[in-house]
Each structure stands twice: as C-alpha cells, then as structure tokens.
Amino acid sequence: MSKVLKVTKGLDIKLKGEAEKVSKDVASEVYAVKPTDFHGIFPKLMHKEGAEVKAGTLIMYDKYNEHTKVASPVSGEIIEVVRGAKRKLLEIKILADKEIKYEKHEPKAGNREEVIESLSTGGLWPCIIERPFGTIANPEVTPKSIHISAFNSGPLEADVDYALHGRDKDFQRGVEVLANLPSGKVHLHVHSQKNTSDLFKNITGVEKHTFSGPHPSGLPGTQINMTDPINKGEHVWTVKALHVAMIGKFFNEGIYDAGVVLAVAGSQIQKPAYFKTTMGASIKPLVEGNLNGNEDKTRFVSGNVLTGDRIEKSGFVGFYHDTVTAIPEGDEPQFLGWLAPNLDKFSLSRTFFSWAMPGKRYDLNTNKNGEERAFVVTGQYEQVFPLDVMPQQLIKSMIVDDIEKMEQLGVYEVLPEDFSLCEYVCTSKQPLQEIVRKSLDQAKQELG
Amino acid sequence: MKALEEFMQKVKPSKEGKFPLPYWVWDGTYTFLFTPGHTTQKGVHVRDGVDLKRTMFTVIIALIPALLFGIWNTGDQHFAAFGEDPALLDKILYGAQLVLPLVIVSYAAGLGTEFIFTALKGHPIQEGFLVSGLLIPLCMPVDVPLWMVAVATIFAVVIGKEVFGGTGMNILNVALTARAFLFFAYPTKMSGDKVWVNTASVDGASTVDGFTGATALGDLATTVGTPVGQNAEVLGEFASGGTYSMMNAFMGWIPGSVGETSALACLIGAVYLIYTGIGSWKIMFSFFLGGLAMGGIFNAFAVNDFMALNPLHQTLLGGFMFGMIFMATDPVSAAQTNSGKWIYGFLAGFFAIMIRVFNPAYPEGVMLSILFMNVMAPLIDHYVVEGNINKRMKRLKTATA
Numbered sequence: 039m040s041k042v043l044k045v046t047k048g049l050d051i052k053l054k055g056e057a058e059k060v061s062k063d064v065a066s067e068v069y070a071v072k073p074t075d076f077h078g079i080f081p082k083l084m085h086k087e088g089a090e091v092k093a094g095t096l097i098m099y100d101k102y103n104e105h106t107k108v109a110s111p112v113s114g115e116i117i118e119v120v121r122g123a124k125r126k127l128l129e130i131k132i133l134a135d136k137e138i139k140y141e142k143h144e145p146k147a148g149n150r151e152e153v154i155e156s157l158s159t160g161g162l163w164p165c166i167i168e169r170p171f172g173t174i175a176n177p178e179v180t181p182k183s184i185h186i187s188a189f190n191s192g193p194l195e196a197d198v199d200y201a202l203h204g205r206d207k208d209f210q211r212g213v214e215v216l217a218n219l220p221s222g223k224v225h226l227h228v229h230s231q232k233n234t235s236d237l238f239k240n241i242t243g244v245e246k247h248t249f250s251g252p253h254p255s256g257l258p259g260t261q262i263n264m265t266d267p268i269n270k271g272e273h274v275w276t277v278k279a280l281h282v283a284m285i286g287k288f289f290n291e292g293i294y295d296a297g298v299v300l301a302v303a304g305s306q307i308q309k310p311a312y313f314k315t316t317m318g319a320s321i322k323p324l325v326e327g328n329l330n331g332n333e334d335k336t337r338f339v340s341g342n343v344l345t346g347d348r349i350e351k352s353g354f355v356g357f358y359h360d361t362v363t364a365i366p367e368g369d370e371p372q373f374l375g376w377l378a379p380n381l382d383k384f385s386l387s388r389t390f391f392s393w394a395m396p397g398k399r400y401d402l403n404t405n406k407n408g409e410e411r412a413f414v415v416t417g418q419y420e421q422v423f424p425l426d427v428m429p430q431q432l433i434k435s436m437i438v439d440d441i442e443k444m445e446q447l448g449v450y451e452v453l454p455e456d457f458s459l460c461e462y463v464c465t466s467k468q469p470l471q472e473i474v475r476k477s478l479d480q481a482k483q484e485l486g
Numbered sequence: 487m488k489a490l491e492e493f494m495q496k497v498k499p500s501k502e503g504k505f506p507l508p509y510w511v512w513d514g515t516y517t518f519l520f521t522p523g524h525t526t527q528k529g530v531h532v533r534d535g536v537d538l539k540r541t542m543f544t545v546i547i548a549l550i551p552a553l554l555f556g557i558w559n560t561g562d563q564h565f566a567a568f569g570e571d572p573a574l575l576d577k578i579l580y581g582a583q584l585v586l587p588l589v590i591v592s593y594a595a596g597l598g599t600e601f602i603f604t605a606l607k608g609h610p611i612q613e614g615f616l617v618s619g620l621l622i623p624l625c626m627p628v629d630v631p632l633w634m635v636a637v638a639t640i641f642a643v644v645i646g647k648e649v650f651g652g653t654g655m656n657i658l659n660v661a662l663t664a665r666a667f668l669f670f671a672y673p674t675k676m677s678g679d680k681v682w683v684n685t686a687s688v689d690g691a692s693t694v695d696g697f698t699g700a701t702a703l704g705d706l707a708t709t710v711g712t713p714v715g716q717n718a719e720v721l722g723e724f725a726s727g728g729t730y731s732m733m734n735a736f737m738g739w740i741p742g743s744v745g746e747t748s749a750l751a752c753l754i755g756a757v758y759l760i761y762t763g764i765g766s767w768k769i770m771f772s773f774f775l776g777g778l779a780m781g782g783i784f785n786a787f788a789v790n791d792f793m794a795l796n797p798l799h800q801t802l803l804g805g806f807m808f809g810m811i812f813m814a815t816d817p818v819s820a821a822q823t824n825s826g827k828w829i830y831g832f833l834a835g836f837f838a839i840m841i842r843v844f845n846p847a848y849p850e851g852v853m854l855s856i857l858f859m860n861v862m863a864p865l866i867d868h869y870v871v872e873g874n875i876n877k878r879m880k881r882l883k884t885a886t887a
Contacts, residue, residue: 051532193532269882343531365532368525373487375521376539383535387763389544390535404525408537409517411612412654415541416822417766428874430822431867446875454529463534465541466654471529 045251057301061312094141094294109161111296165281170450191256192342196301212286259456306364344458368405436477548755557581588623614653621661624745682741703849735802746808769831776835809852
C-alpha cells in the first residue's frame with residue numbers, strides 16, 4: 039500500500055441524526071430534473087409538457103455545449119415545466135410509471151471520440167465536471183487526469199461504500215471507460231478509515247491515493263491539490279463515484295440507470311436511514327411521517343449542510359447529491375447570545391463551553407449566530423483549509439475583482455465547495471461560497 | 487425575555503429620514519441584547535457559533551485580571567507613597583474611584599464617536615471598540631486628566647480607524663494610537679516621574695513633597711550615560727529585594743500604567759486567549775523571543791547598566807507583557823499570514839527592547855515598536871504571499887518544461 043496522505047487542517051462537524059445503515063425501497067410519484075443543478079448551462083428543452091419519456095430519454099441540452107444533454111431518470115410523462123423569473127427553467131417534473139422502462143443504447147468505447155459521443159447521447163456527460171472553474175466538462179479539452187473521490191467527508195453525508203454496495207462491476211467498467219478521456223491517468227482517492235469494504239480495493243487501472251483526516255479530505259479540491267495540483271493552462275476532470283458506477287452500467291448494459299441509495303439524515307429526521315430510490319426523486323415520501331417537530335421549522339437540504347441546496351418539503355434531490363439533510367430552522371432571537379454559555383453550539387474556537395464535551399453530536403440550526411462584519415479575525419480559515427493556497431488573500435482578491443492576483447494565488451485550484459468550511463467557521467459571517475462562485479464565473483470569462 | 491424582545495420591537499425607530507442615529511443606536515442595543523434570528527440563506531446552512539461579539543467579549547474577559555490588578559495596584563501605590571498600609575478594601579476602593587472614570591470616559595467617548603459614524607455611513611455598529619475601549623484606560627498613567635482620555639479616544643477612533651473605513655480596516659492599533667497621541671501631544675502627562683502614582687491626598691490637592699514615583703524604566707534610563715557598575719543605587723532596586731526586583735515586576739507591585747504592571751495578570755489573560763483560540767500564540771511567543779533576543783544581545787555587549795539588565799527582567803518591565811498579549815495580537819493591525827505572524831511578533835519584541843534601551847527619552851519602546859510593526863505588517867504579508875505565488879510559478883515551470 040502506498041503512503042497515506044494526511045489531511046491535518048480541517049474540521050468534522052459532528053451533527054445529530056446520522057443515517058443508520060439500513061435501506062428500504064421508496065418510489066416517488068414525481069421526479070424532476072433541475073436545470074439549476076448544472077452550473078453555467080443555458081438549458082433548452084427537447085420535449086414539451088405531456089410528452090412520454092423513458093428512463094434515459096434526453097429531455098434537455100445546453101445551448102452552448104451540445105454534448106451536455108440531460109436524460110430523464112425515470113419513465114413517465116412530463117407533467118409540468120416550472121419556470122421562474124424571466125422564464126428561467128427551474129424544474130422539469132416527470133410523473134413516473136409504475137414500472138420503469140429504459141431507453142436502449144448501444145454505447146461504444148473504442149476510442150476517445152466514441153466514448154464522448156456515447157456519454158453525450160446517453161445523457162451522462164453532465165457527470166463530468168471540469169476544473170478550473172467547476173463547470174460541466176468541455177469535450178474539446180483534453181484533461182491531464184480524471185479524479186474520483188471514493189468517499190464523502192462532509193457532515194452526515196452518505197457512506198459511499200454502503201451506497202454503492204454490490205456495484206463493483208459497474209464501477210470497474212466506468213473507470214475503464216473514463217480512462218479513454220484524459221491524457222494522463224484516472225486517480226481514485228480512498229480514505230483509510232471511511233472506506234471499509236472491499237469495493238474500491240479491487241478496482242484496477244487507476245492510480246490510488248489513500249487519505250486520512252477530517253473534512254475536507256473527501257473533496258476533490260483537496261485531493262487534487264495534494265496529488266496532482268492544477269497549473270495555469272491545465273484541466274482536470276472529476277466524476278463522483280456514483281456517476282462512475284452509472285457510466286459503467288451504461289456501458290455494460292446499455293441503460294441509463296439512475297438508481298441511487300440516498301442518505302436521509304439530520305436531527306429533524308425521526309429515523310435517519312438510507313433509501314433506495316432514483317435520482318431526482320421528490321423527498322416528500324422520504325420525510326413525510328418521519329419528522330421531529332414542525333415541518334415549517336425545518337430546513338430541507340439536498341446535499342450536506344455545507345454545500346447543499348435549500349429545497350422545499352415537496353422539492354427534489356439534486357443531480358450531484360446523494361444525501362438529504364433536515365435540520366431545524368433557527369429564526370428565534372437569542373437573549374445575550376454573545377454572553378450565554380451556549381453548550382449546544384459548536385465552534386472551532388473554544389469560546390463556548392462545548393469544548394468540554396468532545397465527541398458530542400450537535401443539533402445545529404440555521405441561525406447565523408451573529409451578523410455579517412468586515413474581516414477582523416485572521417488565521418481561522420487557514421485552520422480548516424488544507425490546500426496549498428492562501429484562503430484569506432485569495433478571497434480578498436476576489437472581493438476586489440483582481441483577476442491577475444486571483445490567478446497568481448491559485449484560482450485554478452478551487453471551487454466554492456472548497457471554501458465551505460471556511461465559510462462555516464468565519465467569525466465575520468461572510469458569504470464565501472457566493473463570492474468564489476461569482477469570481478470563478480468572471481475568471482472563466484476573462485481567462486478562458 | 488419575550489417581554490423585553492417585544493418592548494424592543496415596539497420602540498424600534500425608523501431607519502429612514504434625516505436623522506438615522508436613533509435607529510442605529512437602537513440597532514446596536516438590540517443586537518447587543520439579542521443575537522438576531524437571522525438564518526442562513528445561501529451557501530452553508532449552519533454557521534459556527536462564534537461571532538465578532540463573542541470574540542471581543544473573550545478578549546474583555548482576558549483583560550479582567552489586568553484591570554482588577556490595576557485597580558488594586560493604583561490604590562496600593564497611592565498609599566505606599568504616603569507610607570500607609572490600609573486594608574485591602576480601602577486600596578481597591580481608592581483605586582476604583584481613579585480607574586473606573588477612565589474606563590467610563592473612554593467607552594463613552596469612543597462609542598459615541600462610533601455611533602455617529604455608524605449613522606453617517608448607514609451600517610450596523612461594529613464591535614471593534616469594545617476591546618479598544620478597555621485597552622485605552624489600561625495603557626494610561628492613572629493621573630491622566632479625563633478630558634485628555636476623551637480627546638485621545640476620539641482622535642484614535644476617527645483618525646486611527648474610521649477614516650480607513652472602520653473596524654477591520656485600520657492600519658494602526660486603535661488603543662496604541664490613542665496612547666501615542668497623548669504621548670506626543672501632552673508628554674508631561676504621559677512620562678516622567680510625576681504621573682504614575684496618584685499622590686493627591688484623600689481630601690484633595692496636597693501632594694507628598696519630593697516624592698518621585700518613577701517607573702522602573704525611567705530609573706534605568708538614568709544609568710545610560712555611565713559605564714557598567716557605576717549606579718549601585720539604581721541597580722539595588724533591581725536586585726532581589728529591591729523595588730523593581732524580578733519578583734515584584736512579575737507580580738506587578740510597581741508603578742506604571744494602570745493595567746500593564748503585572749506580568750502575572752497579563753499572562754492569565756494570555757492563557758485564556760490562547761486556549762480559546764482567539765489570541766495568536768504565534769505572535770505572543772515570537773514577540774517574547776524577540777524581546778529575549780534583543781535583551782540577550784544587549785546583555786552580551788553591555789556598555790551601561792540598562793543594557794546589562796537580565797533579558798528576562800527586561801521583558802517583565804514596562805508594558806512589554808501587556809503589549810505582547812493584548813496589543814500586538816490585534817488581528818486587524820498585525821500580520822495576517824501565519825508565517826508573517828512569526829516575523830511580525832519577533833521584530834516587534836526585538837524593537838521594543840531596542841527602542842527602550844537606545845532611546846531613553848522614549849522609555850515606552852513597546853508602544854512605538856508595535857505601532858512601527860503595524861505599519862510594516864502589510865509589507866511582511868506581501869512577501870509571504872509572494873512566496874506562495876512564486877512556489878506556484880515554479881510548479882508551473884516544471885510542469886511545462
């Protein structure tokens with residue numbers, strides 16, 4: 039075994055309501071594809087309301103990158119196309135059949151062009167994310183490598199080993215197919231404690247790296263920075279482990295199988311557990327009758343609490359998410375909050391007496407615990423930011439739109455999610471992920 | 487608390503109009519009483535429990551030992567000047583009636599100025615002054631007139647902070663700016679041998695004739711003109727058993743600014759700051775090392791008794807400990823990068839001893855060295871950041887080569 043890469047800077051936020059490793063099948067009635075999941079695309083519909091689709095039928099494409107086509111996760115009827123302000127496409131809702139019918143494909147994996155074409159017509163191209171800037175990959179670019187993170191490290195996130203249990207063959211095939219795309223290797227990143235099963239041990243044809251340490255060890259940004267950092271002019275693609283298995287199944291059996299084992303977790307969930315369902319599922323059947331307390335006082339998140347998207351109780355799981363989290367809303371003012379002992383609050387600093395209870399799991403709510411302020415405290419981002427990048431200086435260059443400085447300070451190596459822990463610990467409550475997202479979009483336009 | 491919350495909501499003034507000041511005063515009071523029920527909207531859904539109010543409050547807690555000791559010591563020094571030794575409570579009461587007005591004036595002047603700027607700029611009041619307001623009285627001699635404290639505080643808040651954009655934007659430490667202002671504008675009230683001990687008798691004006699309450703550094707400065715070993719009288723004060731012995735300096739039973747004398751009280755604060763993670767141990771530790779290094783160099787090449795003083799003893803005198811723990815660690819005016827903090831702290835400690843010994847006209851070298859390093863901090867950070875950039879450039883070169 040190769041050496042273990044230690045992530046020393048980071049933080050595990052221990053929340054209550056970890057999903058128990060039992061799963062049951064739950065089918066939703068309604069599923070949705072959310073164009074907003076795919077950052078930076080200009081969505082165009084391929085079917086009208088009322089059309090019948092199969093699982094794997096392409097229903098949407100990107101006007102500017104025609105390889106980016108999105109498929110329906112289930113078979114059924116498109117019942118509603120939800121639009122927001124300025125007719126922005128928000129959701130394409132599909133009423134599912136009782137029995138899912140699959141579109142039949144004949145993918146070819148002979149060379150790079152064939153793989154790209156097959157992935158594109160199969161609706162699987164959006165699985166591939168490009169760095170720098172975190173958009174859906176551009177097929178005209180040849181990346182130097184592909185990185186796959188085989189574990190999640192964020193709070194309450196699904197255990198990848200458990201969620202992909204029994205899909206070894208699909209995963210192996212997926213890795214082999216992807217190996218056609220980059221000029222270099224496919225890297226697989228595993229965690230010395232979190233990956234317990236044999237699933238990833240037997241995968242061949244990849245360069246494996248073993249990590250240890252707290253979140254954000256599971257984020258591709260951390261892993262790439264420590265194994266294969268991105269320089270100016272280079273590109274790296276990342277694929278989520280679940281999507282690798284989907285791609286494998288597509289090439290093995292010719293079907294778009296969007297089945298997913300979803301962790302439903304958080305302190306507001308009565309029995310946090312795993313659910314076998316399909317991507318884009320409505321969370322309603324997963325959480326109904328399974329809630330502690332009032333649903334009006336509950337924040338539903340598709341994804342983990344650091345990077346996920348806020349959704350309604352009738353909302354849908356995002357394309358890139360394998361976790362649904364429900365935590366209490368914290369919209370009550372707290373009397374003398376700066377003075378109270380606050381045993382139930384968790385902090386990187388030891389200003390609350392909760393430090394006396396190591397290992398305690400917290401029931402955190404969505405309160406900001408303070409107001410937004412100018413940067414005052416220094417050195418706290420550095421405690422949770424393992425990349426060889428200076429987080430505070432990079433953020434400041436982003437705030438003042440200094441593209442040249444951003445480039446020098448490593449803007450190519452980061453995505454908003456890499457700053458999620460910094461945003462969590464920020465004493466000044468700055469919206470870091472929003473700042474980073476905005477700057478990356480701007481940098482992409484100016485730097486290409 | 488529900489009733490108070492409802493009352494506060496009822497008296498909420500309008501934010502609009504020509505005079506928004508009442509609204510911002512209300513806003514400051516409300517957010518002081520209640521952490522607002524604001525929830526996360528974009529980005530992370532949970533937030534760390536700590537905010538700027540909690541951070542500042544932690545520093546204030548860390549300052550309490552120094553404040554309490556300062557109150558006692560003020561009384562103790564006063565009665566010692568008369569050769570009296572009353573009960574503990576009398577000393578504390580006497581000290582409190584001299585020190586607390588300083589604290590109140592400093593907070594009133596500073597917060598008043600802050601609220602005016604808050605209303606002018608239309609943003610919520612920021613918490614930076616909560617700490618500065620306590621640091622200012624603690625780094626003043628006890629006999630400084632109250633109006634001077636008010637003027638210095640207003641000067642520091644306006645020129646030191648608000649003109650740069652308010653909390654988080656200042657270049658110089660606000661409390662030290664206030665002190666430096668008085669030091670240069672009213673030197674007779676800020677140095678010499680008359681200001682450190684209150685010698686007004688309890689009933690009013692009369693003073694003890696011929697009493698000099700010089701600080702240890704003031705005494706040492708008198709030895710600079712003569713070679714080593716010529717000042718037995720002064721040196722006797724620094725030997726064990728003397729007024730400024732190592733033990734007395736560590737415990738703080740000596741004259742000096744209100745909060746600076748006791749290294750022990752400051753160190754208790756330091757332990758708390760480091761433990762909670764609010765104060766930078768890197769700056770404190772390297773500051774201490776810097777002071778020891780300069781003291782050690784002087785000691786090795788001593789040409790007068792001030793230079794010959796034990797380096798450890800040097801660091802216990804004057805405001806060295808107080809500056810190291812509470813002034814140099816101000817995160818806004820200190821270096822912001824991790825390696826920059828080591829350099830910044832070391833040099834600040836180094837120069838503190840150098841200025842103190844080489845320029846006896848300014849016995850308080852700590853203030854000047856920290857202010858100087860505040861100015862230099864962005865430069866240090868610049869080179870640290872350049873280092874990171876160069877590393878990345880090098881990686882790019884090897885990648886393309």
